[in-house]
Amino acid sequence: MAGVLVVSLTACGGNDGGTAAASVDGLPITHFESGLRPDAPPPDVQVRNVSDDQADQLAMATIADVETYWSKQLPGDFGVAFKPVSALLSYDSDGPDQQNGCGDLKGIENAFYCGADDSIAWDRGVLLPTMIKQFGPLSVVTVLAHEFGHAVQYRLGKQAGITRTTPTIVKEQQADCFAGGYYHWVVAGDSRYFAVSTAEGLDAALLSLFGVRDEAGTSATARGAHGTGFDRIFAFQLGFEQGPKACAGINEDNLKARVAERPFDPGDKNEGNIDIDDHAIELLKQSLDAAFAGAKASPPKIVDGSGRCQGGPSTPPASYCPGDNTVDIDLPALAALGQPVDLEAEQSGQPSEGRGDFAALSEVASRYALGIEKGVGASIDNANAGLRTACLVGAWAGAVNKLTNTELRLSAGDLDEAISDLLRPDSLIASDVNGQRVAAGFTRVEAMRTGYLQGSAPCSKNYA
Template identity: 55%
Template structure:
């Protein structure tokens, strides 16, 4: 976040919260009224099992140049066979046209192979997978990219990347039916491909795949984590050639496809992207390039921002205090805890400062600890505990899954409000990605109840944050009770 180009005063700040009183009740008594059944993922049950290739998966009958017996190639080739089967069903059913298989497939190791694809040596395509329209070719780096994805995120990360590239091949086939032309911006193509990948994973999650099984908890978490990893660098504009989107944008597109299917994906265009895309360059006054030093001065700005944002909620605002991140005789969710007895948010400033350090993207790509997640990841943790005090003040329950999702949603609503004119804190490019990174951490409290019990699947956690950001706080109470 940035305080450098937002005014310290809050004159003109618009409150984000429509009155919560009356919309929030005791979830144990009114759980049947919630429109979302906590414990399902877009209508599918929450499942827990090892995701990946089925033990009895058939051997794909595909001709792949340079294919090896490596586990990465086995997963990649099965992915191509599987997603081809998906589109063989999907294109006739929803687009009225037959599926034509991709003409050429290629696996390569940029450190040893000398092949060319799309007129370029594969040595220049390290850490990459791509679709080449002139050759109707899907290719992938088995030497560096796929092993890293499998090691860091699990096998479904490989399936995600290949599903995405195959989505580009489908765009090429759909043409005008997907709004494709020479003048279509890269971001439109990439958002569509992410969305197509979501539709494919829904099909897989419905147990229609011969090759793979994916759980809606840990398995989809692998997918979301890989989409976070392949996000664009903070500060990039969505107008740039080659823009793919932030992690926030990419997970939105994936979840859209998962929830609504490939036909909805084909309707993604520049107009509806411009209405929601978050990828933007750094503001010219953002001297910290997105991150501020986490100290009590910044916490003071956070307190003011939250107080103003929730002033219409009809609840007494909790105070943020540096008292170790725990509550005496109460909830213990360090580095930030909501203490109901004193209506305070106890923080451990030193621990939050470690989370709030600027991440090292180079280390991240090398599979090393990036060091920190960024200031917004830490501030969102504190904001989540603050919203507990607001929810308590209006009689909402604080100790169940609905409370966790409602909390994350309200954090998203506050984040959107911080973009309003006159705010003392403003979102910087990359801030929402920092929140997603923290949301996917096993001990994050952004989408957790007052005792730190986290909603078990990342799909719902990310979706709830986005819902608040895009639809406001009223949607939080309507959706999560």
């Protein structure tokens, strides 16, 4: 069959060092301790039932900060006068009863915007401390910037296209997007309260967004759906790169075209996870060969070995060996990597050893993609090669379900496994032949999702 992906790479990427795309939306990649600035002013906000806890201090600073941001953006982008929310409430879901316009908050481990009384409330007793423990202080900033996004939605009304019948997923995507717009402003150095680096800082913000994704198998049309991790990060990155106007433009129609969230196929007994064994690798190879047939490069062989190259670059558990155009894999190590994600471990702040079948397959696919890149004369040993590789893995993932004559299919949750892998500092998916990768998870994830949504054409163009 004809290949679905046309990889038309040019050979000119070798000498420019491949650094053009190695930024975060044009901002330099930075490393420093992210969080509340030591010289942050005391936040001028009134919060009912507030404490001295770290969670409350971060929450108050966030509210003060997002109010400054929106007091500029609302008039500037939409011609709407800024109005702070009417009330703020800190409560302990495990403590004495508290109420707001949306009811009694006992046992409600949440942070939310309540339209009935135009207020924002957060659980400083359980939710925020848990998130801080798991994802660090920026998780509080991410959550409350998102909640304030809902307040902005109310203020924009028609301009955000929100009506009584707007599905939850649209509102949630807009709120994630608004949070992304705010983060751009922070990362650019305009915030008086927070300093966030584009590498570890933004990674933490993305991971906290990712950490509260819907469970795999949820339908985007389900009541209360927030989106998969992939969907949530897409919306955040849209706001980060294009600003609040683009967020207000998110609607049911344009969501349909890209939202990844869908239920498990009926009859999928394994809920989407297959064992990574010889058979799985065979299916993967078929699928990759079919997807990249149009590239007119000789397809690399996948060899069950040590996961290393003899006398060449080694990136176990899978290595691309340019010498003989093979991908050498350590099958037992990949099988362990391909175990389902341990959500309990994840929630207690431990990284899960298993990353899911699709994470393991994507790591192998990335080494295969390097072989195709080399075959068409592109560079394989610089930052752009790593990003181009992630983009091609995304393009393959986007094409998998359209391939005929191959059995491998993407199931619900698969993309999130790849995204979660990409956000880890040791992921192979966006790394070059030597295992080097761009330090910003934001940029790595963006590369893969570009390929997933747009196919292989932008991979060679954006990461030349």
